Amino acid sequence: xxxxxxxxxxxxxxxxxxxxxxxxxxxxxxxxxxxxxxxxxxxxxxxxxxxxxxxxxxxxxxxxxxxxxxxxxxxxxxxxxxxxxxxxxxxxxxxxxxxxxxxxxxxxxxxxxxxxxxxxxxxxxxxxxxxxxxxxxxxxxxxxxxxxxxxxxxxxxxxxxxxxxxxxxxxxxxxxxxxxxxxxxxxxxxxxxxxxxxxxxxxxxxxxxxxxxxxxxxxxxxxxxxxxxxxxxxxxxxxxxxxxxxx
Amino acid sequence: xxxxxxxxxxxxxxxxxxxxxxxxxxxxxxxxxxxxxxxxxxxxxxxxxxxxxxxxxxxxxxxxxxxxxxxxxxxxxxxxxxxxxxxxxxxxxxxxxxxxxxxxxxxxxxxxxxxxxxxxxxxxxxxxxxxxxxxxxxxxxxxxxxxxxxxxxxxxxxxxxxxxxxxxxxxxxxxxxxxxxxxxxxxxxxxxxxxxxxxxxxxxxxxxxxxxxxxxxxxxxxxxxxxxxxxxxxxxxxxxxxxxxxxxxxxxxxxxxxxxxxxxxxxxxxxxxxxxxxxxxxxxxxxxxxxxxxxxxxxxxxxxxxxxxxxxxxxxxxxxxxxxxxxxxxxxxxxxxxxxxxxxxxxxxxxxxxxxxxxxxxxxxxxxxxxxxxxxxxxxxxxxxxxxxxxxxxxxxxxxxxxxxxxxxxxxxxxxxxxxxxxxxxxxxxxxxxxxxxxxxxxxxxxxxxxxxxxxxxxxxxxxxxxxxxxxxxxxxxxxxxxxxxxxxxxxxxxxxxxxxxxxxxxxxxxxxxxxxxxxxxxxxxxxxxxxxxxxxxxxxxxxxxxxxxxxxxxxxxxxxxxxxxxxxxxxxxxxxxxxxxxxxxxxxxxxxxxxxxxxxxxxxxxxxxxxxxxxxx
Numbered sequence: 001x002x003x004x005x006x007x008x009x010x011x012x013x014x015x016x017x018x019x020x021x022x023x024x025x026x027x028x029x030x031x032x033x034x035x036x037x038x039x040x041x042x043x044x045x046x047x048x049x050x051x052x053x054x055x056x057x058x059x060x061x062x063x064x065x066x067x068x069x070x071x072x073x074x075x076x077x078x079x080x081x082x083x084x085x086x087x088x089x090x091x092x093x094x095x096x097x098x099x100x101x102x103x104x105x106x107x108x109x110x111x112x113x114x115x116x117x118x119x120x121x122x123x124x125x126x127x128x129x130x131x132x133x134x135x136x137x138x139x140x141x142x143x144x145x146x147x148x149x150x151x152x153x154x155x156x157x158x159x160x161x162x163x164x165x166x167x168x169x170x171x172x173x174x175x176x177x178x179x180x181x182x183x184x185x186x187x188x189x190x191x192x193x194x195x196x197x198x199x200x201x202x203x204x205x206x207x208x209x210x211x212x213x214x215x216x217x218x219x220x221x222x223x224x225x226x227x228x229x230x231x232x233x234x235x236x237x238x239x240x241x242x243x244x245x246x247x
Numbered sequence: 248x249x250x251x252x253x254x255x256x257x258x259x260x261x262x263x264x265x266x267x268x269x270x271x272x273x274x275x276x277x278x279x280x281x282x283x284x285x286x287x288x289x290x291x292x293x294x295x296x297x298x299x300x301x302x303x304x305x306x307x308x309x310x311x312x313x314x315x316x317x318x319x320x321x322x323x324x325x326x327x328x329x330x331x332x333x334x335x336x337x338x339x340x341x342x343x344x345x346x347x348x349x350x351x352x353x354x355x356x357x358x359x360x361x362x363x364x365x366x367x368x369x370x371x372x373x374x375x376x377x378x379x380x381x382x383x384x385x386x387x388x389x390x391x392x393x394x395x396x397x398x399x400x401x402x403x404x405x406x407x408x409x410x411x412x413x414x415x416x417x418x419x420x421x422x423x424x425x426x427x428x429x430x431x432x433x434x435x436x437x438x439x440x441x442x443x444x445x446x447x448x449x450x451x452x453x454x455x456x457x458x459x460x461x462x463x464x465x466x467x468x469x470x471x472x473x474x475x476x477x478x479x480x481x482x483x484x485x486x487x488x489x490x491x492x493x494x495x496x497x498x499x500x501x502x503x504x505x506x507x508x509x510x511x512x513x514x515x516x517x518x519x520x521x522x523x524x525x526x527x528x529x530x531x532x533x534x535x536x537x538x539x540x541x542x543x544x545x546x547x548x549x550x551x552x553x554x555x556x557x558x559x560x561x562x563x564x565x566x567x568x569x570x571x572x573x574x575x576x577x578x579x580x581x582x583x584x585x586x587x588x589x590x591x592x593x594x595x596x597x598x599x600x601x602x603x604x605x606x607x608x609x610x611x612x613x614x615x616x617x618x619x620x621x622x623x624x625x626x627x628x629x630x631x632x633x634x635x636x637x638x639x640x641x642x643x644x645x646x647x648x649x650x651x652x653x654x655x656x657x658x659x660x661x662x663x664x665x666x667x668x669x670x671x672x673x674x675x676x677x678x679x680x681x682x683x684x685x686x687x688x689x690x691x692x693x694x695x696x697x698x699x700x701x702x703x704x705x706x707x708x709x710x711x712x713x714x715x716x717x718x719x720x721x722x723x724x725x726x727x728x729x730x731x732x733x734x735x736x737x738x739x740x741x742x743x744x745x746x747x748x749x750x751x752x753x754x755x756x757x758x759x760x761x762x763x764x765x766x767x768x769x770x771x772x773x774x775x776x777x778x779x780x781x782x783x784x785x786x787x788x789x790x791x792x793x794x795x796x797x798x799x800x801x802x803x804x805x806x807x808x809x810x811x812x813x814x815x816x817x818x819x820x821x822x823x824x825x826x827x828x829x830x831x832x833x834x835x836x837x838x839x840x841x842x843x844x845x846x847x848x849x850x851x852x853x854x855x856x857x858x859x860x861x862x863x864x865x
Binding site: 013014015016017019020023024026059066069070073077078079080081082084085088092094095096097098099100101102103104105106108109110111112113115152155156159174177178181182185186189191192216217218219220221222223224225226227228229230231233234235237238240241242244245 | 299302303304305306309310311312313317319320321322323324334335336337338340451452453454457458461480481524525526527528582588590592614615617643644645646647648649650651652653654688690691694695698699702704705706708709710712713715716717736737739740741742743744745746747748749778781783
């Protein structure tokens with residue numbers, strides 16, 4: 001469904017690890033790159049496999065069904081109440097000071113995975129990307145970005161809802177970029193626990209052992225799936241900090 | 248023929264606790280929870296003591312519907328004043344923990360006792376120049392109809408149930424050495440240090456805690472380790488029975504009657520809880536320890552009554568039924584949400600109903616039920632001043648040294664500015680709260696939030712993430728004082744998935760909160776002054792922010808305030824609904840004023856107090 005080259009091109013522009021690490025990395029050595037080199041891509045984090053998994057997850061099916069249900073309830077907000085109790089409309093009216101026409105506002109309340117700013121539109125991740133990626137592909141085919149800067153300029157236009165060729169009535173281009181950033185970071189920050197065996201800690205990863213937490217380590221973030229620390233770990237960390245504070 | 252002696256609606260700190268006491272006393276109890284038993288579902292019975300399935304920040308923090316905070320298809324609406332139209336509330340909006348254990352599953356574990364002055368705030372302000380001003384500004388500050396001493400013995404037991412860690416001496420020092428304590432004339436007879444130490448020693452001091460401890464200490468703010476309801480890392484398994492027995496041993500013998508006169512082994516099983524392994528995912532997450540290092544009713548009181556009470560999940564109560572005169576509850580009507588697409592209507596009858604759904608949803612349920620003092624129900628809601636905080640970005644050389652991931656969110660706290668003096672009108676002292684170090688627990692969520700606030704792509708996105716790891720925060724749990732205009736009622740337009748009117752929240756901050764922020768801003772920034780003086784930070788590295796008006800949910804209080812007079816309160820001093828005495832409210836909505844600290848321990852203690860009254864009475 002997703003054109004891999006486009007996903008990687010866009011992702012490496014949105015999260016430019018190479019450029020960033022060459023300027024800012026505080027790590028003298030990291031196993032995912034040689035000293036002085038910064039060649040690392042979202043591909044190394046298993047982004048393609050991660051997305052394939054994300055879009056096949058059962059929650060997509062649940063959300064697709066739910067989006068249909070929400071659309072029905074927007075049409076008839078008291079549908080369930082009428083089924084459940086007799087004279088539902090009177091029951092509701094009796095409890096309100098100034099009863100108005102009923103509205104169902106779950107999408108406006110953002111209590112759904114993909115909740116578009118365009119009124120009344122919600123979707124599962126899969127439906128969302130299935131609808132948005134073809135538009136992006138058409139735009140890329142026309143513009144043919146071939147450098148990180150060109151990809152970034154495209155991404156910024158989409159983020160600002162100013163690309164003339166993004167013509168979708170359900171989802172704005174900014175909503176596409178925002179969701180993409182969220183999902184890309186989900187992958188790059190190694191936060192998806194793939195532990196499918198409820199009785200163990202064995203963890204499948206999308207990336208190599210060396211790379212799966214590369215971004216977090218480069219950022220100085222110590223949080224990991226499966227973390228367990230002792231009091232001694234904490235004491236050592238405090239002692240190290242005190243030395244830095246005293247310098 | 249009544250099915251139950253008590254139906255309890257909601258299983259958090261109030262409902263889950265009182266259910267235990269009543270069931271242990273031999274009463275027939277049904278505990279109804281609208282959410283699922285997520286703990287049992289996500290951490291199946293087989294397997295090791297720890298399980299990393301919940302270490303998935305997207306799934307347990309970002310995904311909506313949030314599997315634990317908001318029911319599918321439910322939401323609130325929000326407006327700033329009753330002159331404007333309420334709109335559906337976004338994801339920050341007044342959520343209610345919807346799992347077995349309620350808010351005690353998702354809370355931050357900061358386990359403070361209220362201070363005596365918290366229960367006498369009206370008297371305090373009257374005696375210190377602000378009483379009339381507060382009335383003029385639209386507040387309705389009232390004393391609680393009970394004193395601290397009535398709650399005190401139940402705090403002892405609550406701390407034992409919730410395995411609270413801390414340093415009693417240091418905390419007492421932080422209180423009594425504060426300027427406000429001296430200048431406002433606090434002291435005997437109400438103020439006295441609790442007789443016994445916390446059940447467990449303090450939680451280890453983390454790097455973030457160390458930074459705040461050093462800086463607060465330098466500023467003479469008398470910091471101490473935050474009291475925390477988590478079984479300490481590295482400690483022996485926690486034997487609740489022994490700790491409860493130790494707490495009761497301190498009680499006045501006159502109190503040790505009825506259920507409290509029983510031997511400890513009749514109150515609590517031999518079950519133990521394991522120590523925290525500092526995985527760091529507990530800030531608003533489920534704890535991943537199967538034997539419950541992080542305290543909540545789901546791993547304490549409810550676990551003790553699985554065989555004694557009828558515990559039902561997926562049970563969304565939408566109405567308390569009454570007799571024809573509307574003066575006596577007869578039971579509840581609820582939706583069995585086991586199949587959420589096709590819920591079933593269920594009816595249960597009982598001699599008494601206890602409401603404990605969180606202050607927003609409790610008000611909604613009572614209004615839907617058309618019982619009690621409808622003019623008062625929902626009014627005076629308070630939420631604490633979340634977002635009022637300061638932060639410092641440490642230099643790049645501190646990258647990787649702050650180790651936000653250790654343990655829970657808070658670590659070091661101070662009572663130095665529980666009241667804060669107006670810098671100009673020195674006779675005015677505003678109610679503030681505890682100042683607490685706050686680690687950045689949720690990197691993905693913060694990255695996404697940061698991107699939403701300031702959408703930057705490319706290197707700027709990564710720089711923001713990196714800065715986040717070098718940032719240390721101090722948060723004030725600021726007390727927003729009650730105003731009748733701030734309220735929860737039923738929305739005239741919006742309904743939930745099942746066609747039931749949703750809760751509408753009306754909230755503005757008043758003059759007291761504005762003045763409080765003006766007084767607190769330099770204090771909060773000044774917390775980091777030591778590091779400015781030492782050349783580690785520039786002043787420009789330190790920023791402060793005011794409360795976020797629509798950040799509500801974590802601490803909801805006051806919609807069913809407790810008082811003697813039905814004209815200005817909803818429940819009586821024993822938390823019975825005025826006019827319908829067989830309905831009780833035991834979540835934080837009973838509080839006439841919010842506290843300058845986290846309400847959970849007070850909710851648990853009060854539930855024990857109310858339960859004790861019920862057992863004695865019946």
